Amino acid sequence: MTIKRNKFYIASAIAVTATVAATPALAADVFSDVKAGEAHYEAITALHTAGIISGYPDGTFKPNNDVTRGQAAKMIAGILGLDTQNVVNPNFADIPTTYQYYGAIAALAALDAVEIYEDKTIEPSEVITRGELAFMLAQALGLEAEGDSPFTDVPADNDYAYFVTALYEAGIGQGISATEFGVDQNVKRGQLATLILNAANSFITTPETPKVTTEDTFKLSLLHVNDTFGHVEQMPKLATAIQAQHAVRDNVLTLHAGDIFSGTLYFTEFYGKADLEMMNAIGFDAMVLGNHEFDLGSFEEGHEKLVDFIKGAKFPIVDANVDFSGDAKFTGLFSDIITSEPENGKIYTGIIKEIDGEKVGIFGLTTEETKDIAFPDKITFSNYIEAAKKAVAAFEGMGINKIIALTHIGYNDNPNVDNDILLAKNVPGIDIIVGGHDRVVLEEPFFVDSNTVGEAQDATLIVQAGDYGKYLGTLDVTFDANGIITAYEGQLINLAEVVEDKVIAELLAPYKAQVDAVSNKEIGVTLAETLANPRTSENSLESVRNNETALGNIITDGMLAKTQQYTDKPVIMALYNGGSIRAEIPAGNITVGQVIHVLPFGNTLALMDVTGAELKAAFEVSVKDAPQESGGFLQVAGAKITFDSWQEAGSRIVSIEYIDKATGEYVALEDGKTYTVATNVYIAKGGDGFDMFAKAYEEGRVTDLGLADWENLQEYLLTLKEITTKTQGRIIDLAKPTEEIIEE
Numbered sequence: 001m002t003i004k005r006n007k008f009y010i011a012s013a014i015a016v017t018a019t020v021a022a023t024p025a026l027a028a029d030v031f032s033d034v035k036a037g038e039a040h041y042e043a044i045t046a047l048h049t050a051g052i053i054s055g056y057p058d059g060t061f062k063p064n065n066d067v068t069r070g071q072a073a074k075m076i077a078g079i080l081g082l083d084t085q086n087v088v089n090p091n092f093a094d095i096p097t098t099y100q101y102y103g104a105i106a107a108l109a110a111l112d113a114v115e116i117y118e119d120k121t122i123e124p125s126e127v128i129t130r131g132e133l134a135f136m137l138a139q140a141l142g143l144e145a146e147g148d149s150p151f152t153d154v155p156a157d158n159d160y161a162y163f164v165t166a167l168y169e170a171g172i173g174q175g176i177s178a179t180e181f182g183v184d185q186n187v188k189r190g191q192l193a194t195l196i197l198n199a200a201n202s203f204i205t206t207p208e209t210p211k212v213t214t215e216d217t218f219k220l221s222l223l224h225v226n227d228t229f230g231h232v233e234q235m236p237k238l239a240t241a242i243q244a245q246h247a248v249r250d251n252v253l254t255l256h257a258g259d260i261f262s263g264t265l266y267f268t269e270f271y272g273k274a275d276l277e278m279m280n281a282i283g284f285d286a287m288v289l290g291n292h293e294f295d296l297g298s299f300e301e302g303h304e305k306l307v308d309f310i311k312g313a314k315f316p317i318v319d320a321n322v323d324f325s326g327d328a329k330f331t332g333l334f335s336d337i338i339t340s341e342p343e344n345g346k347i348y349t350g351i352i353k354e355i356d357g358e359k360v361g362i363f364g365l366t367t368e369e370t371k372d373i374a375f376p377d378k379i380t381f382s383n384y385i386e387a388a389k390k391a392v393a394a395f396e397g398m399g400i401n402k403i404i405a406l407t408h409i410g411y412n413d414n415p416n417v418d419n420d421i422l423l424a425k426n427v428p429g430i431d432i433i434v435g436g437h438d439r440v441v442l443e444e445p446f447f448v449d450s451n452t453v454g455e456a457q458d459a460t461l462i463v464q465a466g467d468y469g470k471y472l473g474t475l476d477v478t479f480d481a482n483g484i485i486t487a488y489e490g491q492l493i494n495l496a497e498v499v500e501d502k503v504i505a506e507l508l509a510p511y512k513a514q515v516d517a518v519s520n521k522e523i524g525v526t527l528a529e530t531l532a533n534p535r536t537s538e539n540s541l542e543s544v545r546n547n548e549t550a551l552g553n554i555i556t557d558g559m560l561a562k563t564q565q566y567t568d569k570p571v572i573m574a575l576y577n578g579g580s581i582r583a584e585i586p587a588g589n590i591t592v593g594q595v596i597h598v599l600p601f602g603n604t605l606a607l608m609d610v611t612g613a614e615l616k617a618a619f620e621v622s623v624k625d626a627p628q629e630s631g632g633f634l635q636v637a638g639a640k641i642t643f644d645s646w647q648e649a650g651s652r653i654v655s656i657e658y659i660d661k662a663t664g665e666y667v668a669l670e671d672g673k674t675y676t677v678a679t680n681v682y683i684a685k686g687g688d689g690f691d692m693f694a695k696a697y698e699e700g701r702v703t704d705l706g707l708a709d710w711e712n713l714q715e716y717l718l719t720l721k722e723i724t725t726k727t728q729g730r731i732i733d734l735a736k737p738t739e740e741i742i743e744e
Contacts, residue, residue, distance in 0.1 A: 311345045
């Protein structure tokens with residue numbers, strides 16, 4: 001066996017790998033699921049100690065999880081010490097230069113160590129197999145094979161036979177057994193660690209002289225959340241994840257992209273006080289106000305609770321396009337300036353943070369839509385693009401070339417109002433947009449490297465982390481001396497896999513106790529009969545998922561009444577999927593907890609503009625499985641739906657009528673006419689197979705009002721003088737038997 005070094009090989013790899021190979025294993029277990037004596041323990045421990053690999057925030061490594069091609073490329077390039085910044089662009093069809101693993105993949109491509117398909121793609125997010133990894137490692141190390149391997153699953157005519165043999169002869173690649181390499185099996189995290197450490201050890205004997213290059217770079221890490229909506233119960237897990245990231249990262253900023261108010265009992269009981277205590281304890285660096293921070297403006301006391309929240313914040317607020325001067329409550333809290341010395345509990349157009357000797361500018365934007373979907377009262381909002389251009393110009397005039405926009409305008413929300421993609425394309429100079437509002441789960445950063453007419457510009461990264469505190473977003477960025485992003489990596493940490501921080505859990509405890517007590521509180525409505533939530537059983541074919549129900553009628557009636565308050569256009573009907581209606585309300589005095597159990601998912605109300613043809617297509621989806629149950633079966637208010645479940649799916653709708661507000665009579669839906677309807681955001685985003693609604697959402701025809709469905713149901717129940725537990729003929733199946741079927 002001989003080792004042939006590729007002429008492009010970077011000699012500094014030897015210093016990197018020697019350090020890893022020489023790193024002793026720690027006496028104590030590093031990860032709770034990787035114990036001394038177990039497979040891959042030594043490799044995982046050594047690489048972690050050397051800073052090459054890391055685990056999950058819950059203290060595990062998950063050695064049996066699959067690895068993608070991009071992740072493998074990053075680790076191999078790292079262990080070889082390859083220069084991932086100054087690389088020749090291979091012009092991959094599916095990887096732009098701003099992709100998080102681009103530098104590593106390009107560096108390996110220069111060593112002919114990346115499989116590139118005929119269409120110039122490499123599919124970096126696909127899981128890598130052991131055969132593919134053998135190719136990458138053998139090529140990267142410049143290994144040559146002299147004989148054959150003992151593995152029967154890699155015959156000589158196998159595409160990866162040569163490379164598997166090369167790894168085997170070098171003592172780097174072992175099989176899953178004495179006779180099997182597992183060439184087509186997915187690579188696991190633990191396996192990769194062992195192969196990487198073996199590769200590192202192979203460099204110790206090489207006589208080449210290390211050559212270390214340095215770059216004038218600045219590394220910055222961002223941790224971010226958005227649209228938490230009063231889900232304070234997630235804060236102890238969020239604290240754990242943030243602490244874990246601080247432990248392994250330098251130069252960290254922790255940001256919140258707005259919409260803390262509304263959504264749960266924690267808000268209706270404490271109006272942001274509970275959220276704020278947790279946020280202060282965790283340690284945020286800045287936040288922008290979301291539209292729901294202005295929900296209380298219609299109250300007699302106005303934005304008093306918002307003012308209390310801001311005053312109590314141990315971090316500054318940034319908002320460049322919001323004018324608070326019309327509301328006296330904000331006097332002294334708002335400064336229309338950019339400052340390098342921000343005070344906690346104050347609002348600024350932008351702030352400057354000095355980190356490791358580098359200055360980073362942060363400014364905020366709140367959606368102009370706030371005036372229509374919340375109650376800002378005398379607070380006004382200006383154009384987001386103009387405000388952003390002024391902020392960027394101000395930062396650049398101060399010599400600051402690393403600029404973050406902390407926004408609550410939506411990643412790809414209504415283009416007629418504002419969104420992050422349009423912001424990036426219209427305002428050069430923004431390096432990172434940390435966003436919220438449309439609650440998108442961006443598993444990887446979205447990059448924009450062109451303007452509105454397609455001309456190339458410096459890249460802008462956009463990140464967002466879903467909603468309700470389910471995820472903590474992470475973003476690691478490298479800037480060159482000119483403030484240009486040269487490398488990045490971002491991902492979301494699923495907080496369901498994270499343990500709670502005990503200190504924050506103790507802070508939460510008194511709030512939780514009060515919320516639990518309120519959950520048992522009676523709302524002031526008594527039911528003479530149970531509002532049933534039927535499901536198909538041996539004794540009944542009726543279900544909330546295949547026919548009209550009285551409870552579904554009340555839910556949608558409340559939606560229709562509420563959303564009509566938010567638009568001058570007539571809202572012709574309300575739709576709610578039966579699969580999200582989870583419990584009945586029993587006879588007796590109704591409690592808050594019972595209402596929440598009916599609608600437990602925290603769905604919010606939305607207005608949606610759709611054509612009659614799209615609505616007909618949606619109702620075909622609704623009834624496609626009838627009389628069998630379907631979670632997408634739509635309960636409805638303001639309309640009458642007639643269908644025939646004997647017909648083929650897709651051709652079942654007989655008629656759709658809605659109540660004409662002018663005459664009070666039912667009229668037929670027209671295919672070419674556009675209507676405004678009320679629904680929940682889950683359905684508006686295309687949940688349960690409503691692709692036509694997903695299209696409307698993508699085209700900006702949906703407005704999320706952010707009003708929790710259970711709160712609206714509770715509010716509507718309080719307005720009813722009489723609560724009927726009977727259906728009203730809103731949904732009719734012509735195939736439904738009118739007489740009882742007698743079994744023979």
